Amino acid sequence: MLNAEVAKRRDDAISRGVGMMTQIYADRALNSEVWDIEGNRYIDFAAGIAVVNTGHCHPKVMAAVANQMTKFTHTCHQVMPYENYIRLAERLNDKVPGDFKKKTIFVTTGAEACENAVKIARIATGRNAVIAFGGGFHGRTFMGMSLTGKVEPYKKGFGAMMPDVYHVPFPMGPHGISTADAMKGMEKLFKADLDPARVAAIIFEPVQGEGGFYPAPTDLVRAIRALCDKNGIVMIADEVQTGFARTGALFAMEAYGVAADLTTMAKGLAGGLPLAAVTGRADLMDAANPGGLGGTYAGNPLASPPPMPFLT
Ligand SMILES: Cc1ncc(COP(=O)(O)O)c(C=O)c1O
Incomplete structure (x- = not known):
């Protein structure tokens, strides 16, 4: 052929x-x-867009999937649960940055992880608005696309975006945009359009991927943390692309000396199998009512036994 x-x-x-x-x-x-x-x-x-971080067909991943294949492929964790799901959640609770009690949910794609992080922030705060960054990428579902800060090709022609999503500039040295410019954008937003008391979450990538590989400066990440603390806003680090050693450390946020309240993950988490997660502060993660989070394939047993070899 x-x-x-x-x-x-x-x-x-x-x-x-x-x-x-x-x-x-x-x-x-x-x-x-x-x-x-x-x-x-x-x-x-390409590694399948930053997915097979330990290479194609890592022997530990292949052996874990092959072993699981001989047992069962699906029961749906919400119907008949399995221990793999719990074990991997425990590992993420332990490894994701943040010196506080954490809990985890599994979903299937990075976009879903971002959607669910917003849902969790909304129900936990009782607020609606979300702030994201120009050039950011958070997926192709309706909330993912709305959070994404690029019209072409992601939003063009797809009609109205989700309401109450706002974008501010992301620091991009080569384009002359500094952290001060980004924070000025935030200030302008709070003056002209949005009461910070209505903001549920600020979502950002520690390194913008689709936007052109711009690392978030340390002063930006710390300013977001301070703003969130001051105004009761949930800080979401989208580590879908940066997670699992893409930047050297297991998570990119390890470099910043502050932790996000919620972290979204996918891609490298399961070495090529479709698995995504949100891990974060236990009090926020417990805000949703039973049945409000999850999905038929969320944490599928074929994807959840072979976490990245770093996590085993
Ligand atoms: C930072 C970030 N968030 C979210 C997503 C969406 O992930 P998925 O394509 O699995 O929905 C991506 C995908 O490239 C990403 O890089």
Whole structure:
């Protein structure tokens, strides 16, 4: 089979809304290498968009999935729970930055993790508004897309966004935007449009990924923490892309000396299987009523036994 032949079938079968960076069809992968269906070998610098942080087919991940496959693939944790889910939650509660009692929920995608973090912040505070940053990326669902600070290609043509989501500038040195500019943007927002007492959460990426790989300056992260403390706002660190050693430490927030109240994770969490999580302050995480959080595949047993080898 040739890549070009499959590419033609792809054009006929798949919506063009699913953008593609290459027309190189994967056949197999191992560690940092991928082979296409024509037998060509590549070094994989993409890692499935920052997912297979320990390489393709890490033996510990493969063995854990293979073992789970012989037992069961799905019961739905909300119907008949399994210990894997609890064990992984305990590990995240222990490892996610923050010197306070934590709890965790599992979902399936990074967008869902961000959505759920906002839901948790809203129910815990009884407030509605959310502040995010220009250039930020938080997913393609309606709340994810609304939080995302890029119109093209994520929002264009998709109609009205979720109400009560506001964007302020993110510091980007090469574009001449400083932390002072970002905080001025926040001040302007509070003067012109939004009472800080109505803000449930501020969400940010410790390193913007889709926005162009801009690390959040330490003074920005500390200013967000101070603003949240002053106004009773929930600080959400979106570590979907930065988590699981992408920046060297297990979590990027370890570099800042302050902790977020809620942390969203996905991608590297399960070495290529669809798993996402929100971990955070136990009092916030317990605010939702039973049934308000979760999902049919949330914390699927095939994805939850092989946490990143760093976590085992
Ligand atoms: C920081 C960040 N948040 C959220 C998401 C959305 O994750 P998913 O594509 O799994 O929904 C991404 C995906 O690239 C991301 O980089």
